[in-house]
Amino acid sequence: MKQLEMLKGHNYGDLILETECWFILLAPDQKNLGTCVVALKRKEGNLAGLKDEEWVDLKEIIKNLQWALKESFNSTMFNWGCLMNSSYLKDPPQPHVHWHFIPRYKEKVRFEGIIFEDPCFGFSTMKSNQGVRRIPEYARRKIIEKIRNNLKI
Amino acid sequence: MKQLEMLKGHNYGDLILETECWFILLAPDQKNLGTCVVALKRKEGNLAGLKDEEWVDLKEIIKNLQWALKESFNSTMFNWGCLMNSSYLKDPPQPHVHWHFIPRYKEKVRFEGIIFEDPCFGFSTMKSNQGVRRIPEYARRKIIEKIRNNLKI
Numbered sequence: 001m002k003q004l005e006m007l008k009g010h011n012y013g014d015l016i017l018e019t020e021c022w023f024i025l026l027a028p029d030q031k032n033l034g035t036c037v038v039a040l041k042r043k044e045g046n047l048a049g050l051k052d053e054e055w056v057d058l059k060e061i062i063k064n065l066q067w068a069l070k071e072s073f074n075s076t077m078f079n080w081g082c083l084m085n086s087s088y089l090k091d092p093p094q095p096h097v098h099w100h101f102i103p104r105y106k107e108k109v110r111f112e113g114i115i116f117e118d119p120c121f122g123f124s125t126m127k128s129n130q131g132v133r134r135i136p137e138y139a140r141r142k143i144i145e146k147i148r149n150n151l152k153i
Numbered sequence: 154m155k156q157l158e159m160l161k162g163h164n165y166g167d168l169i170l171e172t173e174c175w176f177i178l179l180a181p182d183q184k185n186l187g188t189c190v191v192a193l194k195r196k197e198g199n200l201a202g203l204k205d206e207e208w209v210d211l212k213e214i215i216k217n218l219q220w221a222l223k224e225s226f227n228s229t230m231f232n233w234g235c236l237m238n239s240s241y242l243k244d245p246p247q248p249h250v251h252w253h254f255i256p257r258y259k260e261k262v263r264f265e266g267i268i269f270e271d272p273c274f275g276f277s278t279m280k281s282n283q284g285v286r287r288i289p290e291y292a293r294r295k296i297i298e299k300i301r302n303n304l305k306i
Contacts, residue, residue, distance in 0.1 A: 047219075055208065066201045085232065
């Protein structure tokens, strides 16, 4: 887990599972239920620098994570983004390859007594400017457990 | 070019080049100089449904397109996103797998007498709410020519 230590400063969230090349983490922001970060285990700041096996592994994660979220929370569809913008606010920039995985919901969902809505469904969530939605620790643990159980990795 | 006809309704922009599995197009919105759409040539609405060869081809495009944009316009870094949100505003939804490729610029760039800035550098462009920036046809043709010449595909 040395690699996970390396990523601590990035605030990607809590580990759900790791594959050979990637960490799958539950993102701090749960505006959209089940939002994850998929972060490379190796130090690399450029998407174009991925090795073939890392790219193949990512394809499997996309398939499995989407499936697990549909099973867990009946997500309607999914957004994937590799941005790394905020790394460039630092001088020098310290980008690290990671993906934002945002499940999108046509209908609101209730989980562990909490209501999750997706008021920007059909649009980018990044437009919303609603800030970070933090939820209680027990609910995060339950979400992680549910996704983990539905991941066929 | 039958497949390109199929994509007409999507308004992805003007063809720069095609690979075995993907079209690379210059997006209508040029707020960020050289913004492209990379659209699958086959009908498929789910990122998880990509075939292995399509995924491998995409990796080559990422590498080559980033290189070509650095060469052409000295872009600082790049955002990649697979969203397909607006397809879900229709009933039934008609998603088609495509990627948004947004070059980001720390410094402003002048090309063909036009100034391009990236006021949201370090943040998501999707936050900007600035609408679509259309530029004259001759400038689009020059951008396409320049990217095409620098693509090693």
